[in-house]
Amino acid sequence: MLQPTDIASEAVAVARKNFGADHVVRAIVEPAVDLDGDDAWRITIVLEPGAADAIDGDAALDNLVQIHERLRRRGDERLPIVEFATEEELQECDDPES
Amino acid sequence: MTIPNPEHFFEQAEQLVSSSASRRPRQVDLRRAISNAYYAVFHATVRAVADHIVGRSARAAPHYALVYRSVDHRALRELCKEIQKSTLAAKYRQDAPDGFGREIGAFAHAVVELQIRREAADYDPLADFKRSDAHIAISLGRGALQRFERARDSERDSFLNLLLFRPR
Numbered sequence: 015m016l017q018p019t020d021i022a023s024e025a026v027a028v029a030r031k032n033f034g035a036d037h038v039v040r041a042i043v044e045p046a047v048d049l050d051g052d053d054a055w056r057i058t059i060v061l062e063p064g065a066a067d068a069i070d071g072d073a074a075l076d077n078l079v080q081i082h083e084r085l086r087r088r089g090d091e092r093l094p095i096v097e098f099a100t101e102e103e104l105q106e107c108d109d110p111e112s
Numbered sequence: 113m114t115i116p117n118p119e120h121f122f123e124q125a126e127q128l129v130s131s132s133a134s135r136r137p138r139q140v141d142l143r144r145a146i147s148n149a150y151y152a153v154f155h156a157t158v159r160a161v162a163d164h165i166v167g168r169s170a171r172a173a174p175h176y177a178l179v180y181r182s183v184d185h186r187a188l189r190e191l192c193k194e195i196q197k198s199t200l201a202a203k204y205r206q207d208a209p210d211g212f213g214r215e216i217g218a219f220a221h222a223v224v225e226l227q228i229r230r231e232a233a234d235y236d237p238l239a240d241f242k243r244s245d246a247h248i249a250i251s252l253g254r255g256a257l258q259r260f261e262r263a264r265d266s267e268r269d270s271f272l273n274l275l276l277f278r279p280r
Contacts, residue, residue: 048224048228049189049227049228049231050189050193061244065244066243066244066245066247066248067247069247069248069251070251070255071251071252071253071254071255071258072255073251074248074251074252075218075221075222075252075255075256076218078218078221078222078225078252079217079218079221082196082221086198093196093224095225095228095229096225097242097245098242098244098245099242099244099245100242103242103243
């Protein structure tokens, strides 16, 4: 069974291929569940500032599908839930109520 | 009669996530944007179902609304999760003998992803949303609808039939 570090490596490799190596910093991976209660992976791809604006629908979709295919090829059937953030956004502390 | 326009959901979402030096989107803006990205895809899908079954020329008819409202989120998710599997279950293959290709496959991935995100955006008080993420969710929704339109007619028809009529 794949470990979060394995998933992160795969996700970064796929994201760099689809979005450009310069746009992708790292990936954060944690266990999650989907809407049916099935095990999943929550993958946060950390982007360089401004990179999200350059990512179109085709690239976002290819990225999602290819991450799922890569995990499946390595024997992990868990659904990847792929999210995005910049380092700055990860540090932001919003109002507790919004 | 006004059928929801999927593009208007996307446009509203883009307005919500736009930021400037003096304004950063609030969490509630990001939640609505992500929810809109899903609802754009959902309404485009159920509109396609109703157009397929009833016909575009009958959009004002009461039975058009009946078909439009007959698809729920769970049914859409279950079909899309099935399509994500490497092999389609036998009961689905009867109505989709050639299976589903890359376009419908990619669409199905986006639907499942966006539905999960929408659930969190609408209901999870502890979830924290990022502008980058909302922006890409909108792009993902748009990309999904483009793939749906690019799919072969036969595959799209099979998808819509299976969404409305569940095989036993």
